[in-house]
Amino acid sequence: MIHRDLSPLLEASASRFPVVTLTGPRQSGKSTLCRGLFGHLGYVSLEAPDTRDFARNDPRAFLGQFEAGAVLDEIQRAPELVSYLQGIVDDDPTPGRWVLTGSQNLALLETVGQSLAGRTSIHHLLPLSRGEVVRFVQHPTTLEEAIWSGGYPRIFDRGLDPGEWLASYVATYVERDVRSISNVTDLVAFQRFIELCAGRVGQIVNDQAIASDCGISQPTAKSWRSVLEASFVSFRLPAFHRSHRKRLVKSPKLHFYDSGLACWLLGIREPGHLRSHPLRGALFECWVVTEVLKARSNRGEQRGLSFYRDRDAVEADLLVERVGGGVVVEIKSSATPNSHLFDGVRRVRELLAGDENVWDGRVVYGGEAEQTRSAGELVPWSRVHEFDW
Structure with missing residues (x-):
């Protein structure tokens, strides 16, 4: 399996927190990634009915199997384990002992947030960038x-x-x-x-x-x-x-x-x-937005993305906020560079200039040529991952 961009962040979190929690879609590679990064820990999947029954019926004995810690895969199948894990972590807060994975964002985060607040770092592994x-x-x-x-x-x-x-x-x-x-x-x-x-x-x-x-x-x-x-x-x-x-x-x-x-x-x-x-244009917009989302999520940044639209029909497909400003992004499936691709970027940058922040401009498009213009950067689709988001 290839190197995943989230790996350094997970390893850094495991050096500071006793529990690392990783959520994401099914089949996004959570189990493979955790078993590769944390091979020194035990591993158990709660998808198996007999394992799940053991965890639910006798959680203390179940967790007691793993004196050195473990990767508990699909933890939302036995959420009651998290409450028992809290006591174990409080008794021994050694960083990196426990890794929890799950594919149900809201249910898992609610359980973890209640029982492991301050004891775990939470990350999301999305499909490949x-x-x-x-x-x-x-x-x-x-x-x-x-x-x-x-x-x-x-x-x-x-x-x-x-x-x-x-x-x-x-x-x-x-x-x-x-x-x-x-x-x-x-x-x-x-x-x-x-x-x-x-x-x-x-x-x-x-x-x-x-x-x-x-x-x-x-x-x-x-x-x-x-x-x-x-x-x-x-x-x-x-x-x-x-x-x-x-x-x-x-x-x-x-x-x-x-x-x-x-x-x-x-x-x-x-x-x-x-x-x-x-829907070619809409699907390309979705692809680019999620590429930016993945790039930021893999650095631990979960917020700062939005889109701009006002009642006068001025819009930008994506705003990427940074300290003191950000990037105004338009997304065009056209493969031909032309100045009109920047029309939306120019207008939105003008409107945001009153916020006293510095907003750069980018157009991600369906072509292959990279250009730098007065209105901003023209980014080819195939190189979207090479830019700083």
Whole structure:
């Protein structure tokens, strides 16, 4: 398996905290990464029913097996272990003894936050970034292939067909997680709901519209969207609101953590279909946003991303905030460089100039040439991982 960009941060956390908690989507490589980094610790997966029963029925004896500590994989299957782990950690706070992994963000973080506050560092392992994908000998070389393939490690590690693997992923993991997170009885309707969400990638979240198209109530749509977020399928990109302008759009945008999964849900079965697909631009926007999200998450930065849109239709697909300013980012699937690509960047930078911060400009586009212009940098899609976000 390749080197993961999150590795240095996990190792640094293990040198300071007695517990390291790693969450992320199923099949994002959490188990492989932790077993590689922390091979000196014991390992146990709570997916196995007999192991899970032991952990639930006799947690003290279960944890007592691991005097030197252990990697407890899929800890959300036996969340009561965390309470017992608190006492063990308080008695022996040696850094790096325990590593917890889980694939249900909200459920796991709530449990860990209550019992291990101040005792654990929390990190997220997302699907592969472009920088990680290119470490495989066989990797996508065109924009369409990169979007369509997504970033789940097993696809590249074993040379699998992305479409076939993602079909199995949806059936095996997404539906199972749905049953464990929420009482969803109509899986057919839920499958339709996920597909509708994929069709709205890069758009303002509108639970009422999705509910109407899916034939469910708005509260149900909101609840199901929370399920997708809890299982790391989708996330909301917040709207930028720290501005002197008062006519800003406040609703978030909907994005998927993995563009390949969104493509499969939309019925895109080969990369070539993306060349003329009506959602090509939206899927490229999603791909770039998640690339920036991964780059920052792998450095331990979980906030600072938003988008800009006001009531006068001035917008930028992504704002990356830094101390004293940030970067205004426009995302264009066009492969041809031209000055009009920077129109949105110029306008938003002008509007944000009143905040007395320094905002740089970038356009990430579907071409290959890198350029530096007065309005900002033109970033080719294939080099997005090489830039400082």
